[in-house]
Amino acid sequence: MVLADLGRKINTALVDLTKAPVVDEKVLDALLRDICAALLASDVNVMLVQRLRNNVKKSVNLNELGGGANRKRVIQKAVMDQLYELVDPGVQPYKPIKHKANVFMMVGLQGAGKTTTCTKLASFYQRKGWKTALVCADTFRAGAFDQLKQNATKAKIPYYGSYTETDPVAIAQEGVDKFKADKFEIIIVDTSGRHKQEAELFEEMKQISAAVEPDSTIFVMDGTIGQAADGQARAFKEAANFGSIIMTKMDGHAKGGGAISAVAATDSPIVFIGTGEHLHDLDRFEPKSFVRKMLGMGDMSDLVEK
Amino acid sequence: IFSFLKNITGQRELSAETLDPVLATMKEHLINKNVASEIAEHLCQSVRSSLMGKKLGGFERVSTAVKNSMETALKRILTPKTSLDILRDIEQTRAEGRPYVISFIGVNGVGKSTNLSKVCFWLLQNNCKVLIAACDTFRSGAVEQLRVHARNLRALQTSGGGVVELFERGYGKDSAGIAKDAISYATANRFDVVLIDTAGRMQDNEPLMRALAKLVSVNNPDKIIFVGEALVGNEAVDQLTKFNQALKDFSGLQNPRHIDGMILTKFDTIDDKVGAALSMTYITGQPIYFVGTGQTYTDLKNLRVSHVVHSLLQN
Numbered sequence: 001m002v003l004a005d006l007g008r009k010i011n012t013a014l015v016d017l018t019k020a021p022v023v024d025e026k027v028l029d030a031l032l033r034d035i036c037a038a039l040l041a042s043d044v045n046v047m048l049v050q051r052l053r054n055n056v057k058k059s060v061n062l063n064e065l066g067g068g069a070n071r072k073r074v075i076q077k078a079v080m081d082q083l084y085e086l087v088d089p090g091v092q093p094y095k096p097i098k099h100k101a102n103v104f105m106m107v108g109l110q111g112a113g114k115t116t117t118c119t120k121l122a123s124f125y126q127r128k129g130w131k132t133a134l135v136c137a138d139t140f141r142a143g144a145f146d147q148l149k150q151n152a153t154k155a156k157i158p159y160y161g162s163y164t165e166t167d168p169v170a171i172a173q174e175g176v177d178k179f180k181a182d183k184f185e186i187i188i189v190d191t192s193g194r195h196k197q198e199a200e201l202f203e204e205m206k207q208i209s210a211a212v213e214p215d216s217t218i219f220v221m222d223g224t225i226g227q228a229a230d231g232q233a234r235a236f237k238e239a240a241n242f243g244s245i246i247m248t249k250m251d252g253h254a255k256g257g258g259a260i261s262a263v264a265a266t267d268s269p270i271v272f273i274g275t276g277e278h279l280h281d282l283d284r285f286e287p288k289s290f291v292r293k294m295l296g297m298g299d300m301s302d303l304v305e306k
Numbered sequence: 307i308f309s310f311l312k313n314i315t316g317q318r319e320l321s322a323e324t325l326d327p328v329l330a331t332m333k334e335h336l337i338n339k340n341v342a343s344e345i346a347e348h349l350c351q352s353v354r355s356s357l358m359g360k361k362l363g364g365f366e367r368v369s370t371a372v373k374n375s376m377e378t379a380l381k382r383i384l385t386p387k388t389s390l391d392i393l394r395d396i397e398q399t400r401a402e403g404r405p406y407v408i409s410f411i412g413v414n415g416v417g418k419s420t421n422l423s424k425v426c427f428w429l430l431q432n433n434c435k436v437l438i439a440a441c442d443t444f445r446s447g448a449v450e451q452l453r454v455h456a457r458n459l460r461a462l463q464t465s466g467g468g469v470v471e472l473f474e475r476g477y478g479k480d481s482a483g484i485a486k487d488a489i490s491y492a493t494a495n496r497f498d499v500v501l502i503d504t505a506g507r508m509q510d511n512e513p514l515m516r517a518l519a520k521l522v523s524v525n526n527p528d529k530i531i532f533v534g535e536a537l538v539g540n541e542a543v544d545q546l547t548k549f550n551q552a553l554k555d556f557s558g559l560q561n562p563r564h565i566d567g568m569i570l571t572k573f574d575t576i577d578d579k580v581g582a583a584l585s586m587t588y589i590t591g592q593p594i595y596f597v598g599t600g601q602t603y604t605d606l607k608n609l610r611v612s613h614v615v616h617s618l619l620q621n
């Protein structure tokens with residue numbers, strides 16, 4: 001399995017680094033090559049990987065490296081710091097305000113996990129004591145309303161939608177207005193999947209946004225996405241100005257590198273990760289364990305960030 | 307003067323020194339096009355082997371030699387070794403008095419149900435009698451989704467002999483059993499085709515992969531089609547490897563089944579980053595039967611190998 005091998009390789013390279021009498025350009029390059037291979041195999045954007053390698057080289061002063069374990073720590077830290085910088089844009093996500101209506105809008109590519117995540121997020125807030133509701137503004141997908149309805153019913157969360165209305169802007173508006181009137185605090189609007197190549201769909205997304213004026217637009221991304229992540233994320237950012245990202249399907253083998261690319265491209269933080277198909281399968285995003293998993297360093301107690 | 311010219315334009319032998327930098331660029335280029343990194347690596351190694359020691363003629367550049375060699379390799383990998391003529395296969399099973407059974411499998415959200423419906427549309431255009439079996443008994447709205455599609459497809463059949471019906475038993479029940487009942491029903495009522503929709507599942511989820519292997523071994527479909535999306539990155543490799551492994555390990559059969567072919571979906575969402583097509587065919591050696599190019603019933607095309615190769619190699 002590729003990544004476990006890479007993780008081992010990286011660790012071996014780091015150990016060799018510790019033992020090498022002199023750490024020169026060549027040794028550093030070899031280590032960086034292995035780390036970059038791990039990142040590419042994890043779907044991080046090609047340009048970002050290049051940038052990371054260059055930044056690490058710039059930040060590590062080979063002459064001041066000293067000996068033994070310290071040099072390994074310095075280089076490891078340089079790499080981890082670059083990666084943390086990639087996953088943490090230093091921007092705080094939206095914090096809902098009590099006793100007022102906070103409107104959330106979920107957008108993303110087809111099949112990313114928006115509808116499933118909507119109910120998970122609603123349940124998350126409801127369990128924390130917020131008055132929460134769901135609006136199904138997907139009028140396109142077959143069975144979309146049934147899907148949301150069944151999920152919301154299981155979670156005991158009020159919902160709004162229609163089997164007959166074909167205008168998603170109208171439903172979104174009606175749903176949000178209704179829940180605002182009923183003093184709901186968290187109103188989550190589900191929208192249909194769309195992609196940047198379909199200009200009409202992006203236009204529709206802008207119209208829904210204009211109608212409901214979300215306090216927070218969340219970009220839902222599939223953890224398995226590859227090199228297309230950067231382009232789609234930028235386009236969604238430009239059209240919908242999302243403030244944060246939720247990465248789904250992280251319960252399996254995927255490393256989620258595509259999401260890193262989206263964060264770096266749009267300066268939006270990842271707030272949650274989806275870790276399954278059930279209601280409670282929503283975890284807060286942990287940058288450190290995310291980066292470790294990506295480098296295949298999950299079980300390396302050796303890893304020390306000082 | 308002539309010997310001087312000969313040194314410049316004479317036969318140069320390709321060596322590691324001349325090849326490796328060009329191959330490194332090619333590898334990164336392919337990864338950028340969403341080819342899985344280990345596959346990009348294998349391909350570059352393969353090109354390296356075939357070019358090492360060869361002599362470049364005249365003014366031929368190393369990069370051109372590499373590109374040409376890669377193009378040949380890509381064409382070979384992407385061109386199907388077996389052709390699929392579903393309609394002919396269906397005539398065959400019709401003659402045998404049984405329905406042709408196709409199952410759609412894959413991870414979550416890739417487009418199984420939607421593309422099953424597109425395949426159904428195409429079959430209806432060819433006057434087939436199709437039964438859709440709702441064997442996703444888990445996900446909210448899965449049955450209703452197919453119900454809507456069956457209704458739409460029926461409404462679109464204004465002429466011709468195409469007939470479509472949905473076989474469903476709601477939620478919670480055993481998928482393998484529902485598939486079995488659907489096939490019996492289809493046989494008794496002389497359906498030409500049964501399209502089995504299954505729930506999306508992650509390749510490492512053992513209980514779900516066992517359940518899938520059971521559905522396959524109990525019902526022995528004529529075709530097992532893996533549905534994969536063009537957006538997927540390196541995971542394509544792990545998905546296909548593990549799905550095949552599970553079908554083998556959990557089948558309890560002497561001669562276990564494997565993925566027969568694939569549908570590549572969401573091809574309209576990736577611009578020229580078409581690498582997943584390569585990753586999928588490389589790993590399985592099986593053909594891409596159809597490409598999904600949108601969300602409506604007619605958005606089902608055949609794979610155009612030269613188009614994919616061109617997209618992969620262009621800048």
Ligand SMILES: Nc1nc2c(ncn2[C@@H]2O[C@H](COP(=O)(O)OP(=O)(O)OP(=O)(O)O)[C@@H](O)[C@H]2O)c(=O)[nH]1
Nearest residue numbers: 110111112113114115116193249274275276414415
């Ligand atoms: N394993 C796993 N499956 C997930 C996760 N999130 C969503 N899914 C599954 O992914 C599939 C697609 O989820 P949906 O919520 O329908 O995706 P969507 O973005 O609303 O899809 P469209 O509305 O068609 O664009 C479903 O089978 C979900 O159960 C996750 O975190 N883990």
Ligand SMILES: Nc1nc2c(ncn2[C@@H]2O[C@H](COP(=O)(O)OP(=O)(O)OP(=O)(O)O)[C@@H](O)[C@H]2O)c(=O)[nH]1
Nearest residue numbers: 110111414415416417418419420506572598599600
């Ligand atoms: N743009 C585009 N979208 C597609 C294509 N094929 C399917 N989709 C969309 O992808 C989303 C998911 O499709 P589904 O058919 O529900 O996927 P699935 O694999 O059955 O999902 P689960 O059963 O939940 O695992 C829907 O919004 C579809 O309309 C395609 O070729 N292009």
Ligand SMILES: [Mg+2]
Nearest residue numbers: 114115138192
């Ligand atoms: Mg949805």
Ligand SMILES: [Mg+2]
Nearest residue numbers: 418419442506
């Ligand atoms: Mg489905």
